[in-house]
Amino acid sequence: PSKFMNRFSEKDGKLKLQFNHGTTTLAFKFQHGVIVAVDSRCTAGKYIDTQYFKKVIEINPYLLGTMSGSAADCVYWERVLAQHCRIYKLRNKEQITVSAASKLLSNMLAGYRGMGLSIGSMICGWDKKGPGLYYVDENGTRLSGNMFSTGSGHSYAYGVMDSGHRYDLTLPEAYDLAQRAIYHATHRDAYSGGTVNMYHVKQDGWIKVSQEDVGELYQKYLKERQ
Amino acid sequence: MAARYDRAITVFSPDGHLFQVEYAQEAVKKGSTAVGIRGKDIVVLGVEKKSVAKLQEERTVRKICALDEHVCMAFAGLTADARIVINRARVECQSHRLTVEDPVTVEYITRYIATLKQRYTQSNGRRPFGISALIVGFDYDGTPRLYQTDPSGTYHAWKSNAIGRSAKTVREFLEKNYTEEAIATDNDAIKLAIKALLEVVQSGGKNIELAVIRRSQPLKILESKEIETLVAEIEKEKEEEAEKKKQKKAT
Numbered sequence A: 001p002s003k004f005m006n007r008f009s010e011k012d013g014k015l016k017l018q019f020n021h022g023t024t025t026l027a028f029k030f031q032h033g034v035i036v037a038v039d040s041r042c043t044a045g046k047y048i049d050t051q052y053f054k055k056v057i058e059i060n061p062y063l064l065g066t067m068s069g070s071a072a073d074c075v076y077w078e079r080v081l082a083q084h085c086r087i088y089k090l091r092n093k094e095q096i097t098v099s100a101a102s103k104l105l106s107n108m109l110a111g112y113r114g115m116g117l118s119i120g121s122m123i124c125g126w127d128k129k130g131p132g133l134y135y136v137d138e139n140g141t142r143l144s145g146n147m148f149s150t151g152s153g154h155s156y157a158y159g160v161m162d163s164g165h166r167y168d169l170t171l172p173e174a175y176d177l178a179q180r181a182i183y184h185a186t187h188r189d190a191y192s193g194g195t196v197n198m199y200h201v202k203q204d205g206w207i208k209v210s211q212e213d214v215g216e217l218y219q220k221y222l223k224e225r226q
Numbered sequence B: 001m002a003a004r005y006d007r008a009i010t011v012f013s014p015d016g017h018l019f020q021v022e023y024a025q026e027a028v029k030k031g032s033t034a035v036g037i038r039g040k041d042i043v044v045l046g047v048e049k050k051s052v053a054k055l056q057e058e059r060t061v062r063k064i065c066a067l068d069e070h071v072c073m074a075f076a077g078l079t080a081d082a083r084i085v086i087n088r089a090r091v092e093c094q095s096h097r098l099t100v101e102d103p104v105t106v107e108y109i110t111r112y113i114a115t116l117k118q119r120y121t122q123s124n125g126r127r128p129f130g131i132s133a134l135i136v137g138f139d140y141d142g143t144p145r146l147y148q149t150d151p152s153g154t155y156h157a158w159k160s161n162a163i164g165r166s167a168k169t170v171r172e173f174l175e176k177n178y179t180e181e182a183i184a185t186d187n188d189a190i191k192l193a194i195k196a197l198l199e200v201v202q203s204g205g206k207n208i209e210l211a212v213i214r215r216s217q218p219l220k221i222l223e224s225k226e227i228e229t230l231v232a233e234i235e236k237e238k239e240e241e242a243e244k245k246k247q248k249k250a251t
Helices: A002-009 A071-092 A098-110 A154-164 A171-188 A214-225 B019-029 B079-100 B106-119 B167-177 B186-198 B224-250
Strands: A025-030 A033-038 A042-044 A047-050 A056-060 A063-066 A120-127 A130-137 A142-144 A147-150 A195-202 A205-213 B034-038 B042-048 B064-068 B071-077 B131-138 B144-149 B155-157 B160-163 B208-214
Touching: A025 A120, A025 A130, A025 A154, A025 A171, A033 A063, A033 A120, A033 A130, A033 A171, A056 A071, A063 A071, A063 A098, A071 A098, A098 A120, A098 A130, A098 A142, A098 B079, A120 A147, A120 A195, A120 A205, A130 A147, A147 A154, A154 A171, A171 A195, A171 A205, A171 A214, A195 A214, A205 A214, B019 B071, B019 B131, B034 B071, B034 B131, B034 B144, B034 B167, B034 B186, B042 B071, B042 B131, B042 B144, B042 B186, B064 B079, B064 B131, B071 B079, B071 B208, B079 B106, B079 B131, B106 B131, B106 B144, B106 B155, B131 B160, B131 B208, B144 B160, B160 B167, B160 B186, B167 B186, B186 B208, B186 B224, B208 B224
Parallel strands: none
Antiparallel strands: A025 A033, A025 A147, A033 A195, A042 A047, A056 A063, A063 A120, A120 A130, A130 A142, A195 A205, B034 B042, B034 B160, B042 B208, B064 B071, B071 B131, B131 B144, B144 B155
16 A cells, blocks of 8 residues: 555656645535535645635625635636626526536636646535535536535544534534534644634525634633533 | 638628628528417427428428427528528537536527527628527426527517418417417417418418427427327317307307
C-alpha cells in the first residue's frame, strides 16, 4: 500500500493527488430539506488569510453553492454559474433545476480540466423535483447524493454526520448535527476554523440559520460534557 | 467571390416589408393543409395527405414527425426545408435532455425553431425556410400545448389552428366549432380534427393522416382503418343532425 500511495504524493509526479485544501464544508438532505454548513477560515499555505470568509454563495433565493479548494476559482466560477442561472430564468420563465445548474457548472469546469482549477463545490436547492444536492469538482465529477462533505476537514465532518444522520431528523436536531460536524472538523483540522455558517434550504427558498464562532461552540460543547 | 454573398437576400423594402419572408409565407399557403387541436388530455395533429402515386410506397412521405417522445410537429410548405428544421429540432431536444436533465418544454423547442427561422431571415446569402409548423405536446407538468411558427420566426400559442392551403376555411370552421364541450373527451378532439380537415380535403378518410399524443404516452399515428371508422361515425352524426333539422322544419 505504501508504495502505491507514494506514487500519488511524489512531487511533480504525474499521479500527484490533489487534496482539496483549507476548508470543511458539508451538506445533507433530510425530511425538511437540505442543511448546508461551512467553516470560514481562508488560508494561504500556513498563513491564515481571514477567519471570516463566506464559503457559501447565494446563487438565487433557492439555490446555494458551497466552496472549497481555491478561493479565487470558486468565487469566480460560481458567480458565472449565477449569471447563467439568471439568464435561464429570464429565457424560460421558470427557475432552473438544481440538476441543470450543477450540470452547467460541471460542464464549464470540464472544459478546463487538467489546467489546474481547484473547486469542490456542492450545489444545493429545492426545485420542482424536490430537494436537490449535487457535488461538483474540478475534474468534472458530478454526483447526486444525500450527504456530502468536502475540504481538508471532510473526514472529520463525515465521522460526526454519519453517526448522527437520519432522514427523519427534527429541525433542531439537524441544525445541531451540522454545526457539531463542522465544529469537530475545525477542532482537529488546522486549515478549518473561524465561524460555522449554516443555511437551511426549504421548499420556498433558503434561510441563513446561524453564524457561530467556533471558540464559543467549544465552550458550549465543553459545558455539555460536564 | 465572397463579396457577392455579403448582401443579405432578405432586405427591407421601402415600405418596411421583408418580401422574401412574405414570399415564403406564400409558399406555405401552397402546401397541404395541417390542423392542430389542443384537448384536455390529448393533442391532435391532422394533415391532408396528397394522393400517392401507384408505384410509390406510402410511408416515405410522412408529414407528422416526432421531435421527442412527448413533442411532435406537422408542417405546411416545402418538405425539404422542413426536414432540415426537424433534424435540428430533434438534436436540440436531446441536447437539452443532456445539459438540463429534463425533457424540453413545448415552448422551448418552439422558441428554438422560431429563433432558427429568424436567423435565416437575417443571414448572408440564405433564404428563409418555406414552412410553417404546428408543434404539439405535453410539458413535464402535464399541460398540453399547441404552438404555431411561421417563416418570419414568430410563434404563438393556440387552442387550435390550421396552416397551409385553405387554412382560412379550416380556421373559420374551428372558430365556430371549438368549444369546451367539443373537446371534452379525447375522441371528441380527434373527431373535431377530422371534421375540420373534411371541410377542405377532397375524398374523405383516405387523404387524412392523423396523429395524437396522450399525456405520458408517446406519439401515435392512427391507422387508416381507425380513421375510416371515425369518418364513418362523423358521417352518421351529420346525417342524424340533418334528419333532426328536417323534422324541426316539418313541425
